[in-house]
Amino acid sequence: xxxxVLRLADERGTLRSEELARALDASPELVNLALTELARxxxxxxxxxxxxxxxxxxxxxxxxxxxxxxxxxxLTGKGAAWLAQEHT
Amino acid sequence: xxxQAEPQTLLVGLAxxxxxxxxxxxxxxxxxSQHVGNWPGKTVERKEGxxxxxxxxxxxxxxxxxxxxxxxxxxxxxxxxxxxxxxPDIVVMVADASSLERNLYLLAELLILPVPVVLALNMMDxxxxxxxxxxxxxxxAALGLPVVPVVATRxxxxxxxxxxxxxxxREPTAFxxxxxxxxxxxxxxxxxxxxxLAGRVPAPFExxxxxxxxxxxxxxxxxxxxxxxxxxMWPGIAALLRAHEDAVLDIAGGRYEWIGRMIRAAVTRxxxxxxxxxxxxxxxxxxxLWGLLLLFGVFAAVFWITFTLAAPAQQWLEATAVEPxxxxxxxxxxxxxxxITALAADGVLGGAGLVLTFLPILAVFFGLLALLxxxxxxxxxxxxxxxxxxxxxxxGKSFLPLFLGFGCNVPAVMGxxxxxxxxxxxxxxxxxxxxxxxxxxxxxxxxxxxxxxxxALPVALALVALNLLxxxxxxxxxxxxxxxxxxxxxxxxxxxxxxxxxxxxxxxxWNNTWAFARKAGSxxxxxxxxxxxxxxxxxxxLEHSYLARLGRAFAPLGDLMGMDWRLLVALIxxxxxxxxxxxxxxxxxxxxxxxLARTLATQVSPASALAFLAVTxxxxxxxxxxxxxxxxxxxxxxxxxxxxxxxAIALGAGILVYHGARILGMGG
Numbered sequence: 001x002x003x004x005v006l007r008l009a010d011e012r013g014t015l016r017s018e019e020l021a022r023a024l025d026a027s028p029e030l031v032n033l034a035l036t037e038l039a040r041x042x043x044x045x046x047x048x049x050x051x052x053x054x055x056x057x058x059x060x061x062x063x064x065x066x067x068x069x070x071x072x073x074x075l076t077g078k079g080a081a082w083l084a085q086e087h088t
Numbered sequence: 089x090x091x092q093a094e095p096q097t098l099l100v101g102l103a104x105x106x107x108x109x110x111x112x113x114x115x116x117x118x119x120x121s122q123h124v125g126n127w128p129g130k131t132v133e134r135k136e137g138x139x140x141x142x143x144x145x146x147x148x149x150x151x152x153x154x155x156x157x158x159x160x161x162x163x164x165x166x167x168x169x170x171x172x173x174x175x176p177d178i179v180v181m182v183a184d185a186s187s188l189e190r191n192l193y194l195l196a197e198l199l200i201l202p203v204p205v206v207l208a209l210n211m212m213d214x215x216x217x218x219x220x221x222x223x224x225x226x227x228x229a230a231l232g233l234p235v236v237p238v239v240a241t242r243x244x245x246x247x248x249x250x251x252x253x254x255x256x257x258r259e260p261t262a263f264x265x266x267x268x269x270x271x272x273x274x275x276x277x278x279x280x281x282x283x284x285l286a287g288r289v290p291a292p293f294e295x296x297x298x299x300x301x302x303x304x305x306x307x308x309x310x311x312x313x314x315x316x317x318x319x320x321m322w323p324g325i326a327a328l329l330r331a332h333e334d335a336v337l338d339i340a341g342g343r344y345e346w347i348g349r350m351i352r353a354a355v356t357r358x359x360x361x362x363x364x365x366x367x368x369x370x371x372x373x374x375x376x377l378w379g380l381l382l383l384f385g386v387f388a389a390v391f392w393i394t395f396t397l398a399a400p401a402q403q404w405l406e407a408t409a410v411e412p413x414x415x416x417x418x419x420x421x422x423x424x425x426x427x428i429t430a431l432a433a434d435g436v437l438g439g440a441g442l443v444l445t446f447l448p449i450l451a452v453f454f455g456l457l458a459l460l461x462x463x464x465x466x467x468x469x470x471x472x473x474x475x476x477x478x479x480x481x482x483x484g485k486s487f488l489p490l491f492l493g494f495g496c497n498v499p500a501v502m503g504x505x506x507x508x509x510x511x512x513x514x515x516x517x518x519x520x521x522x523x524x525x526x527x528x529x530x531x532x533x534x535x536x537x538x539x540x541x542x543x544a545l546p547v548a549l550a551l552v553a554l555n556l557l558x559x560x561x562x563x564x565x566x567x568x569x570x571x572x573x574x575x576x577x578x579x580x581x582x583x584x585x586x587x588x589x590x591x592x593x594x595x596x597x598w599n600n601t602w603a604f605a606r607k608a609g610s611x612x613x614x615x616x617x618x619x620x621x622x623x624x625x626x627x628x629x630l631e632h633s634y635l636a637r638l639g640r641a642f643a644p645l646g647d648l649m650g651m652d653w654r655l656l657v658a659l660i661x662x663x664x665x666x667x668x669x670x671x672x673x674x675x676x677x678x679x680x681x682x683x684l685a686r687t688l689a690t691q692v693s694p695a696s697a698l699a700f701l702a703v704t705x706x707x708x709x710x711x712x713x714x715x716x717x718x719x720x721x722x723x724x725x726x727x728x729x730x731x732x733x734x735x736a737i738a739l740g741a742g743i744l745v746y747h748g749a750r751i752l753g754m755g756g
Contacts, residue, residue, distance in 0.1 A: 001341045001342075001344040001345045001348065002337045002338075002340055002341035002344060003337045003338065003341055004341070005579075006337070009577035009578070009579050010577050012577075013577060013578065014471070014474050014475060014577075014578040014579075014580065015578070015579055015580070016370075016374065016471065016579075016580050016581075016582055017579060017580065017581040017582070018367070018370070018582070020579060024348070025348065025352070026344075026348045026351075027189060027348075027351060027357070029187070029189045029190065030189040030344060030347060030348055030351065032581065033189055033190060033193065033344065033347075034341075034344050035579060035581070037340055037344070041336055041337075041340070043337070044579070071580070071581040072578060072579070072580050072581075073578070073579040073580075073581075074577065074578055074579075075577045079577075082334050082337070085334075
């Protein structure tokens, strides 16, 4: 399942975890676990759009519009290398 | 161990993840016969207790709560060591039935250890309350091990659990679990590893388990195996492991597939097979075409509501608060020197005071955005925008900071830190100021109705679209010339839609309007006084002021865009903060006391007004953004390049818009 997640992310570019769940015939919770596992193993990296890192000292943080941000996962170098190896 | 002294006593380990009700179950089963100590050499608490059932004595050990058995933490190491070294007769895996997927991962790891397992499905009541139906007998058949539904808090299912433990201990041959499998290519590698380690793995470790954990990259087992294999054998093993370091994808992936099969077999959720509200709404909200149209429609609605509700409130505040206050100040300071009266009435009240009347516009605008945010829609718009970015061929991660730019360009520039590649980060920093920030949108919300009345909504939307179009064109151009964009894979977990919370929205509105009020009382006030001073001295009249001289120096440029020097000066002062454009316009146009809106409408032609708004939207960002751009790029060269680029774009757009508007008959 983990390799399927990486392949699907690579094929589709941007996809929602719901699409992933549907494609894998798995529940959203299981997909979330798989994504966390891939991140723990260094194939994916969770990224937060800005506020948790960049805006830590931002004076406008209290006024920030984006609190319920989507959790975004992106490929790491390790994940990309694995996919490149798959392609060859 | 004590089992040798008491052969009839069963040793039972209670395993499970944290917060699954394991301790409650342990307390209920053992009652007062508990002993609490520490695990040898560890600071982790060890709880043991006795239980007698139908003449069978059981020594229960409550293992620390762990998410897996990978020895990442002290707790995981303790739980794993207990099973390997103390070899319990039975391990009871306590699972939270309402979160079975998460819990089954631990079970998958337990099943590769040489110990019979009973699965206690605790919190069945919670699962039922959430509409989750688990068919325990189906799960039992699928897993190949005893499964007992339990509600520990109500003392339900405990007798059945104890009976299942006893039965399995009596007939261990009945334990034939269906374990997770790994893919064929790695089965071969596993066999090779086992061959290399055969005869070298000491008891109580099992060769199969050690080989699997090695292939999985388990740090502790790798250390041990290095010693066991010795210098002669280890290099070969290490080379094999290096060649298959991605085997973990297969091994852990196999466990997730196994969990998926178990869940599909035995669990039904109310949402499965049906289309939930979120799914139904998302069919439109994240659709490649409808999603974009909806996003545009939502922004249109935000502007329309802002214009309809807030613009009249702003005008009312101006007419009933600012203008009477200015008149009162003039009256009170009649005897004071003329410049003091002018400073208070025109500089402070006419500039910063007028900007404060923005508050209704901002309150409505931020209230609507907070509403969209709280319902979960804004996260969808990020997804839709990301697709848009991909179409443009921009760096995948660019959309995240650019998305923040709608709030403020400062966090947008800072947010580029999520992009690893310097070229991608630089490109995004250069593009960030083209995202219309809330300050520019507020200026637009104020000026569009002043200049265009009933046509304000389409004009405002067209100007926002112009910004995005310019952003796209600049992005594509820079991406294909200075930078090389790269495709990035993204997976997004979007929050579920939910009813907005009035308190959350109220807090957002309050925080934003308060932040704005402070800005009006500091930066904008200072800038207003500065602009006023430059517009008053040395002659005491606007036409012969320093500012008029400065503005007239740019007159040839202004002529190209149909703007007089006052509009140009308003643009220049917007560099300090975007709202200053209004304060400056108020000081320069509002001195006749007729109200800014009326004066602007009579003195500025629609073509000039449109050009002014287009330049304002595309103009160089505010001082704070430029400072952050310098900080984040670490280069004055790139910062000044972007400032020059944006200036050229804004002025070019101003010229094109002005002449285009004249051709369309909007006057000159």
